[in-house]
Every structure is written in structure tokens, then in C-alpha cells.
Amino acid sequence: MTSAATTIALDGEGPRYEQIRRALRGRIVDGRWPPGTKLPSEHELMDLFGAARMTVNKALHQLQRDGLVVRRRKAGTFVAVPPEEHAVMRIADLAGEIEAAGHTYGYRLIGRRTIRATRDLAAAIGGRPGDRVLALTALHLSDGAPSILEERWIRLAAVPEAETAAFDAAAPGPWLLAHIPWTEARHSVFAVNAGPRIAALLAVSPGDACLVVERTTWREREPVTFVRLFYRGDRHRLVGRFHPGGAT
Amino acid sequence: MTSAATTIALDGEGPRYEQIRRALRGRIVDGRWPPGTKLPSEHELMDLFGAARMTVNKALHQLQRDGLVVRRRKAGTFVAVPPEEHAVMRIADLAGEIEAAGHTYGYRLIGRRTIRATRDLAAAIGGRPGDRVLALTALHLSDGAPSILEERWIRLAAVPEAETAAFDAAAPGPWLLAHIPWTEARHSVFAVNAGPRIAALLAVSPGDACLVVERTTWREREPVTFVRLFYRGDRHRLVGRFHPGGAT
């Protein structure tokens, strides 16, 4: 539990409570206030920002709805645990997904090397050709059998610590979630017939339908990682639940 | 533009602004206030509910964030146009999707009949075996060529008007959006190899990978429709964009 700041600058753009929300959000997403950090109390924030309590409260309430902070009476307001891939399409936690289905989860690293981004890769991940990138290939196993094939590229400029991580025991997805707070992700989902290589790795017949999920993840405009997941089409469903606006 | 009510009952559960939000939301989702209806002004709501303006405002602000109402200064607060399938995976508007890609959209109804729900269908759509259901098969065309195959089932108990709709010119998706405000939808996405029937309808080779999207839609706990969309796997991608909480 780190302690928080004594003065915080506003940007003067738009309503006061939005400025306050952005100022606080900034410290959370840029890592200055890591998960667990106690934010100043509402009364302290009133002084820090020179605003009424209702105004400060509006900002904090928003941050809470967005899942960035957790608030408890008497205890205070705290930076929430890693902003998880929440609500819609929980495709982040492959281990949990497999275990929730009653199977034993396994993980095997197949390839790991550092490369320079090609034009195509740079286009996918969002960086520039020539960027140093860590390329990983791994298999997620269900009861020992291949279930999901993961091809991942990590921009080392965005995540230097990844260079020294082995990724031979822990999957890169959870590792990244714990190391960098992401702020935006884009998915692309489509179907392909398995080629020889994919079929061999996933232990299916060539030509079998595979569900492919691609995801690019950013942290504050900076592209971090691009991942392509091959699901055995006959054994996997992505599930999502929606409301017109998210309300109950 | 219908006018609104003169007295509105609260349920007494939880904070005042939540009660107010639920009361207003209820009138919107149950159809008493169809899209375009002007809500009472904040001052009128103060009287209707006996609450301060900030309290009423909090409820309205929420409804706005959830996309249920649109607010304009001087004009007032209005029930929003059909709660569209928004933000995440825009798979509702097939016509727009195809035209956005620079193609000409076409639609062809292939089959239409009224049936009794089998056990499997009842499980998928959420009703009971024996429910009267309108079963539709239709093709969405891109530049005249088959692009998306739609199989849809509509529970006639939930949407009696569907029985007299022809669906030979307009696709059932947009028709439903315009006729019933949905409150929840669940998606399931997977990949299959096209069988003979699907391959013939979609004009692909048997065995080609297809992306399948299934969606069940509810209106206030009542199952309304179940749809299964077959996308040509090589020509379609579903795209989604995410933030940790939806904030900027």
C-alpha cells in the first residue's frame, strides 16, 4: 500500500469532475498508483482540487463504475486489482476457461525468439517495421490434449521486462496482465480451415474449422502486444452477454 | 412524440436515485414510453418524485450513459431510438455492415413457416417445447452473392405482430429492433465446416470454414428470438473494441 500525492495538476478541459476523474485515472493507468494504492479521502481531494465534495464524489463514482478503483466505507478508496478483461468475451483467462469446464489446464511453450517486426507484423501490432519484438508460440492444454494454440508478439519497447521473462512455465497472457495496465483492446474473430502446421499442433485434421481470435492491446496509445489464438472449432464457443447499455 | 405520465410509483428499494432510474427505465423497456417520447423535465420529475434536482439528475444521467435516453438542452429528455446493439460486436446491422465495406446489400427470404418448438429449439430460445414459433431462413447478399445465411426463430407469444409480417422484403433483425426493446442478449461464436446444405446456400465448397454466431435475445426475462448466422469464414471478421471499463 503506497501512499498518494500531495498536489495534483488539472488540465482545465471540460467539467471539473471530468478533469478530476482524468487526473486520478492518469496516475492509475500510468503505473504511479499501482493496484492497492490508497487514494486520498474525499475530504483530502476537496483540498487538493479545491472542489466541493459532491464534485469529487462524482469523479470517484465514475472511476468505481469503470472498475478502476474499489471503495469501502471507513477504509477508503483503493486502486483496483489489474483491470481485467471483463464482462464481454472472457478470452483472457484461458486457464480459468478450461478449468471452469471441468478439465485440467496445462501449458507448454513451443517457441520463443526475439525478432525485428516485418511490415505485416508491424501493421498488426501497431508499431513500426524494425521494432524489436518477442515472438512466442505456446499451447494451452485441456486434460493434456492440445486445446488452444497461441501465437503472440510483444513489443519490447513497451514491455522491456518481457525480455528477461522465460514464459516456459507461466503463459504470457496472465504475465502481461500483471505487468502492464492496458487501456484498450481490439478483437477480430474469424474462421479458417486448419493448415498443416496448425492441424499438427492442435492435433486436428487438416481442413478442420478453427475459430481464430486476434487481439491487439494498447496502453495509452502505445501498442503493447498482438496475439492470435486458434481454437478447435468443434470444442470451443466464445460467449458474450450484452445489455443495451450495461444497466440492470 | 407521446406525452408522459403524471404520477409514477417507486419501489422503495435502495437509494432514491436508483429507484427513480428504475422507475423511468421500466416505462421505457416495457414499451409504455416508446422511442421518441419526451420525458418530464427535471423540474417536473422533482415534483413527481418529491426529490431534489440533483437526485433526479443523477438518475437521468445514468439513463443517458446507458443509452436509454437522449438529452438536449432546451429541448428535453427523450427515449432513445431503438436500443441498438452497440459498441461491442456490431453484428446486428448486416445491411450496414455490407454497405460499409463498399458493397451493395441484398436480402432474400428463403423459408418462412410457423412451427411448434422442439426440445432443442426450446432450450436454445429459452421458451418451452410446444411454444408457437415463427421459423425463418434468409440470405443476406453482398453484390448479389450469398454472404450471410440467417436462421431465425421468433417466439410468437413474445412478438404476436410477427405472425402477420411477411419478412419477404425486410430482414427480421431490423424489424424486431424496431418492434421490441430488448434488454439482454447472449452471443455464442464458434467455427464449423460447412455441410452440404449450408455450402449450397452460401455458395462455398463443402468443408469450408464458417463462422457461426448464435444470439438469444430477451425482453425483461422473456425470451424473444434466437438467431444463427453463418458467415463465410474467409470473408468476414467480427470486430470488437474494449476498454477496461468503457472510460476514456
Added chain:
DNA sequence: AAGTGGTCTAGACCACTCC
């Protein structure tokens, strides 16, 4: 010009929970 929402304030009381 006037009605409506957008925002902010200063203060209040309550409820919970950690110490």
C-alpha cells in the same frame, strides 16, 4: 427570450466498518 439541462456549492445526516 425562455426553457432545459450541466454543473457546482456548502452543508447535512446516515451507515458502515475498521481500529
Added chain:
DNA sequence: GAGTGGTCTAGACCACTTA
């Protein structure tokens, strides 16, 4: 018991937009 968030109030001024 005291600190913190949760909620509510009554009033105010402003900004925008439509009639």
C-alpha cells in the same frame, strides 16, 4: 468511537438551443 463513503438537499449560475 471515529473516519470514510453514500446519499440527499436547496439553491445558484451558466450554456445551449429551440421556439
